[in-house]
Amino acid sequence: MSAALENAPSSPAAPAAATPAAIELRGLTKDFPVGLRGVKLRAVDNLTLSVPAGQVFGLLGPNGSGKSTTIKLVLGLLDPTAGECRVVGVPSTRVESRRNVGYLPEAPYFYRYLSGAELVRFYARVCGVPRAKLDARVKEVIEWVGLTGAAGRRVGTYSKGMLQRIGLAQALVHDPRLVILDEPTAGVDPAGSADISAMILRLKSEGRTVLITSHLLAQIEDVCDRIAILDKGRLILEGAVAELVGRRDRQALIVEALSPGELAELRAWRAARGRALESVEQPRARLDEVFLREVARAESGRKEGGP
Numbered sequence: 001m002s003a004a005l006e007n008a009p010s011s012p013a014a015p016a017a018a019t020p021a022a023i024e025l026r027g028l029t030k031d032f033p034v035g036l037r038g039v040k041l042r043a044v045d046n047l048t049l050s051v052p053a054g055q056v057f058g059l060l061g062p063n064g065s066g067k068s069t070t071i072k073l074v075l076g077l078l079d080p081t082a083g084e085c086r087v088v089g090v091p092s093t094r095v096e097s098r099r100n101v102g103y104l105p106e107a108p109y110f111y112r113y114l115s116g117a118e119l120v121r122f123y124a125r126v127c128g129v130p131r132a133k134l135d136a137r138v139k140e141v142i143e144w145v146g147l148t149g150a151a152g153r154r155v156g157t158y159s160k161g162m163l164q165r166i167g168l169a170q171a172l173v174h175d176p177r178l179v180i181l182d183e184p185t186a187g188v189d190p191a192g193s194a195d196i197s198a199m200i201l202r203l204k205s206e207g208r209t210v211l212i213t214s215h216l217l218a219q220i221e222d223v224c225d226r227i228a229i230l231d232k233g234r235l236i237l238e239g240a241v242a243e244l245v246g247r248r249d250r251q252a253l254i255v256e257a258l259s260p261g262e263l264a265e266l267r268a269w270r271a272a273r274g275r276a277l278e279s280v281e282q283p284r285a286r287l288d289e290v291f292l293r294e295v296a297r298a299e300s301g302r303k304e305g306g307p
């Protein structure tokens, strides 16, 4: 987006211990009063978690598991019932902890009569972007999210995908080091989701930390370095994606035009070594590949004056 962003250092190679965690949660707990007689609902339950700087971190869990509440605690929008939360070492209860944080809320409400550019400009001013840099920064960030052609249109006329992009632009306008995206691809089509994944990886390559929630696990797997899974507010799993999904005790081979005779030979060859050939499957294209290929074909057909 800006020159400063393009030139930002890439992820630090130093060991995690040398750099403070971007987010540090210790015993974080949040109760909401629900109903009469002081009945409480524990939305976040004794959560201890660390989000390393310079990584993409996925916060996962079923609906109602406490992801958005955790994010609001990190942002200081809610006060914890117990425990603590620090952003780059600064407690979330202090205003300065938010200075370097960009936030895309789930289901953001944007004033629909503003144009995309006016909306981003409004957030830029709220976040203290210097007046002299306002116009250039707004233009850059709108270009960065691919909305230049629609910047003058009212936000009320935007599609869901465009709303998420303008939401991303407002989250990034003040050049934050930590970017928190609560379901950035909710309701976005596969091509738009792939664009948002690419943007997330670009944010990481610029040295930023990204905390993301999403129910699209394939997307999470592609962009995240680490994930945590919550269930009823409790941490049930945390770790590096590569370690969680990698199976070093199995290998897959893709071969062309294997005949039944050759397959039998392969089985016999493995059996002679006391090992089984565990499964033979017909590889299938993923539906998103088919979707992206066909949409691209239709669009290039239109450009060439085809039907």
Ligand SMILES: Nc1ncnc2c1ncn2[C@@H]1O[C@H](COP(=O)(O)OP(=O)(O)OP(=O)(O)O)[C@@H](O)[C@H]1O
Pocket: 032, 033, 034, 041, 042, 043, 061, 062, 063, 064, 065, 066, 067, 068, 069, 070, 106
């Ligand atoms: N302001 C509130 N008052 C009362 N209960 C709340 C409030 N905000 C959230 N909750 C409850 O806290 C629990 C966690 O909600 P939260 O929104 O954090 O879940 P989530 O993991 O983000 O879910 P989703 O995937 O649907 O976005 C839910 O049971 C929810 O109903």
Ligand SMILES: [Mg+2]
Pocket: 067, 068, 069, 106, 182
């Ligand atoms: Mg949520």
